[in-house]
Amino acid sequence: MDRIYDLAIIGAGPAGISMAVEARYADIPAEGIIIFEKGSQHSWAIRVHYAPDKLVTENYKGYDVVPEGALGIKTLTKDESIAYLERAVSEYGIQINYSEAASSIKKVAGGAFEIRTERGVYIAGNCAIAIGILEKPNKPDYPLPRSLKPRIHHDIQSHILNDSDFLVVGGGDTAFERAAQLCGEGKNVTLSNRGSNFHRMCDENRQALQELERAGKVIVQRDSNIAKVENASGKPRVTFAEDEFGTKIFDHLIYCLGGSTPVEFLKSAGIEINKDMPVMGDGYETNVPGLFLLGDLSAGLKGGSVNWAFNSSHAAIRRITDKIISRIIETAEPRVNSDLSNHPE
Numbered sequence: 379m380d381r382i383y384d385l386a387i388i389g390a391g392p393a394g395i396s397m398a399v400e401a402r403y404a405d406i407p408a409e410g411i412i413i414f415e416k417g418s419q420h421s422w423a424i425r426v427h428y429a430p431d432k433l434v435t436e437n438y439k440g441y442d443v444v445p446e447g448a449l450g451i452k453t454l455t456k457d458e459s460i461a462y463l464e465r466a467v468s469e470y471g472i473q474i475n476y477s478e479a480a481s482s483i484k485k486v487a488g489g490a491f492e493i494r495t496e497r498g499v500y501i502a503g504n505c506a507i508a509i510g511i512l513e514k515p516n517k518p519d520y521p522l523p524r525s526l527k528p529r530i531h532h533d534i535q536s537h538i539l540n541d542s543d544f545l546v547v548g549g550g551d552t553a554f555e556r557a558a559q560l561c562g563e564g565k566n567v568t569l570s571n572r573g574s575n576f577h578r579m580c581d582e583n584r585q586a587l588q589e590l591e592r593a594g595k596v597i598v599q600r601d602s603n604i605a606k607v608e609n610a611s612g613k614p615r616v617t618f619a620e621d622e623f624g625t626k627i628f629d630h631l632i633y634c635l636g637g638s639t640p641v642e643f644l645k646s647a648g649i650e651i652n653k654d655m656p657v658m659g660d661g662y663e664t665n666v667p668g669l670f671l672l673g674d675l676s677a678g679l680k681g682g683s684v685n686w687a688f689n690s691s692h693a694a695i696r697r698i699t700d701k702i703i704s705r706i707i708e709t710a711e712p713r714v715n716s717d718l719s720n721h722p723e
């Protein structure tokens with residue numbers, strides 16, 4: 379441990395990177411900021427979970443989030459979004475320790491934070507957790523045979539594209555994007571959604587899905603519930619609860635059921651959790667003073683977006699600077715205005 383950082387940030391996605399940029403705007407020197415990133419590159423979740431030709435929409439899930447801070451995007455391609463974040467990292471001289479996951483965060487004597495990684499122990503005055511929710515994808519409530527692990531996924535890895543029959547499960551934008559990507563690859567795609575309408579999808583995706591369906595490129599099973607998944611000679615055999623959908627065998631199942639807050643990790647840092655969600659105050663500060671949650675972790679059940687992540691960092695840095703200013707005011711010596719004190723009664 380060489381130095382005490384002003385700010386440690388866990389995770390180098392849109393939230394973590396924008397927090398570092400906001401800190402630079404608030405005159406925190408680059409040497410005072412450190413980011414720990416589990417992946418070997420920043421924006422790891424975007425690189426892994428977004429389809430190659432995906433458009434990163436500014437109003438994801440239909441939420442119109444107007445950028446309030448230093449960073450903000452209009453609709454960009456995946457590569458442009460990564461390049462935008464890359465530029466922010468290099469222009470602001472942000473130090474990212476790659477392939478270094480944070481394993482624990484705790485408050486130590488003097489009010490600072492001790493961050494442990496597999497490579498060392500670091501101390502920082504403030505700490506922001508920006509690890510997103512994609513590390514912990516939601517799972518279905520029926521059992522999945524272990525033996526089918528190579529056939530059950532949450533994203534599309536290139537090796538599975540050698541096969542042809544895919545079932546995508548989910549009703550949100552991610553489900554649409556996975557289905558559209560597979561259609562683009564000329565695969566047989568079935569999309570199973572528990573609901574009858576795709577109200578969690580943005581309008582553009584809902585329309586695009588209807589077009590794919592009309593063109594016969596995707597079979598859309600509305601109001602379909604999976605009753606069980608079994609191993610049929612190494613492939614998933616899916617039995618739907620509804621007779622009309624029956625039982626079908628696929629090469630691969632792709633679950634797009636969203637992600638969840640890494641509650642245990644947050645609890646271990648002393649963060650209060652209420653009904654599986656972290657409790658936050660102004661600027662997404664938790665009950666542990668100086669410990670912030672950003673990006674998807676700050677967005678609650680409605681889920682986050684890139685611009686949301688940027689705005690959460692702006693709010694957090696405002697909270698940090700407000701606290702510094704009020705501490706300076708509280709501890710300042712009362713000033714004696716010599717002109718006034720000498721003024722005759």
Ligand SMILES: Cc1cc2nc3c(=O)[nH]c(=O)nc-3n(C[C@H](O)[C@H](O)[C@H](O)COP(=O)(O)OP(=O)(O)OC[C@H]3O[C@@H](n4cnc5c(N)ncnc54)[C@H](O)[C@@H]3O)c2cc1C
Pocket residue numbers: 388389390391392393394414415416417420421422423424427428429433434435436437438478479480481508509510511512513551552555672673674675681682683684685687
């Ligand atoms: C398929 C898909 C499509 C989407 N499309 C859009 C869109 O079009 N427009 C839009 O605005 N939003 C979109 N989103 C949402 C958007 O990607 C997220 O809201 C945004 O990435 C959240 O940023 P974040 O920094 O909070 O988390 P993430 O982007 O998830 O980044 C978290 C980072 O933390 C790292 N990390 C995790 N654990 C640790 C650890 N213990 N230590 C260190 N590092 C760690 C991860 O490797 C990752 O780099 C989409 C999401 C998905 C899944």
